[in-house]
Amino acid sequence: MTVLYKLETFEGPLDLLLHLIDKAEIDIQDISISEITDQYIAYLEAMQELVLDVTSEFLVMAATLLAMKSRQLLPKPPVTDEPWLTYEEDDGLDTREELIRKLIEYRKFKAIASELREHEFERSQTYTREPVDLEPFVPDVPQNPVEGLHVDDLVRAFRKALRRVAGRNRITAIQRDEISITDRIRDIATLMRGRADDGDDKLLFSELLGDEVERHEVVVTFLAVLELMKRRWVSCFQNQLFDEIVLTWTGREETYDGLFEPEVPY
């Protein structure tokens, strides 16, 4: 006998058995238990030939089937109309009931799986795209880049700088250099952009001041920093009161065409 096998892969003994039952459905009356058991075993052998993983679960099922087959070969007690005379093998019955229950349940999920397979394919036929970045629609960054920091803190830091300046230059000739805020903004922006290009986007407020600090220069610089913060070109933070103000270049200046005049004419 040359039996043609369409060798498929089975997810487990239940899957294989279902396949055999499906085949049996074509002509269920012609199926003999020994044939099904033989087919099951033949499948296992074929799988082994192909070095497929014949796991212990397959072997356990084979043993179960063989037990059923051997039971069939044993002489049967006669069937009578009197139930109390009919010999019932409880163990066998339980095994069979359990197996049937499992097969039905497994088959149900196999059906669902094949339906999901269709959904999977259908879904794979449609494409979508990432959400549009809504950032440009937001006039304000939702998160405050100086969160937890009050202007008071900046003012205090400013006062500290002023006191230091005052201490150093008790006597000084007032020599007013005309530094405009706009110029100072441009200077700071140029300095920070240059640094950012070199990979350093941070700068200390004190670095913006020269060695011979003038009150006027500190004021102008401070106002320039406030202006830059307002425009979100820089963000600032301070670890604690009177500490250094650390400026971070945000790189957001590209969204502007260029410098515009500060709102307040200083």
Place this chain on the structure above:
Amino acid sequence: MDYSSLKSLIEGLLFVSGDEGITVKTIAEVVEMNADVVKDVLRDLQADLKKKKRGIRIAEVAGSFRLTTATEHAPYFEKLAYNPSRSVLSQAALETLSIVAYRQPITRIEIEEIRGVKADRAIHTLVVKDLIEEVGRAEALGRPILYGTTKSFLDYFGLAGIDQLPDPMISENDDEIEEQSRLLFEKIEGRQLSLDDLKALETK
């Protein structure tokens, strides 16, 4: 706002939401209109795009609406190099996923009892693919992990919600299958059935 302006705006909102999608509730909040009105317009727009065979369509996935392409154009998108090719789930993973979807929350052992084989590999794959996730621990010994499906699961299969899952209760078939299996096993067992037994089965 007039009807066509609202329709256009909803299209814009769907567009910016991309694959994250947008709920009717959110649209209603943004346009400051009644959710039912929004839903009507949305459905109208959806029908429009389909009827006019437009290049973009509206799909309801995981409780929110999103724009997608038309299925018939899929072959062309595949030609684009950057196309994120979708992987196909293995049969083992798919069966395991079906079980989790219907029986969640469920433990690995329970899955294995249904499948009749080990499921650890399949579970691992599904967790990595973000289709299932740990949703808690069972009260049983060893407090085994309970698995459930994720939002990505709905997205992966293009399902509007977990209630959109195919109905497992194809009852008439179920009974039929049960009957057939029973009959087969009666045969396997070598039991001899009387005609009365068969008639009794038939009338059930």
Place this chain on the structure above:
Amino acid sequence: MDYSSLKSLIEGLLFVSGDEGITVKTIAEVVEMNADVVKDVLRDLQADLKKKKRGIRIAEVAGSFRLTTATEHAPYFEKLAYNPSRSVLSQAALETLSIVAYRQPITRIEIEEIRGVKADRAIHTLVVKDLIEEVGRAEALGRPILYGTTKSFLDYFGLAGIDQLPDPMISENDDEIEEQSRLLFEKIEGRQLSLDDLKALETK
């Protein structure tokens, strides 16, 4: 392909091309048609969308065409951006962040290789939000910037350190193994083997 089908297809192509857009040349290659024809249809579609005041429009930026929103809808997108249902970080930003978190230090190019799309916008957003920062320069040509997560990132996610990141559970071999078994199954499937064939196999 008829005119309206082509128009619909081009709309779909624009849609999937996202923010990066698509050139007339690429469209022409995909649809296998003359570039001039494509350009005409594209212009027609562009005029259509504008005339009908649709929620999506076509913009030409640096030689590529892409879908954009209608300017008159801007106030609504602003509201959407503030809607509590929307996560603070966009999906693109979050994904980029996760890549940086797990693969740091990493260059932009490497991130883009993983994501398959441009990442400059997302990187910019993350830097501005102080979630990632420049941590050095790679030794490669052009000395590209290396990114890493910031301390704020750890605070934001309540992590004691970068080693506290959950295991992503992705083993490099996973997909490979799946692929191999699939190939094997494909070989076996659909093959009609007779017992003789099997015997032949046996003797090998």
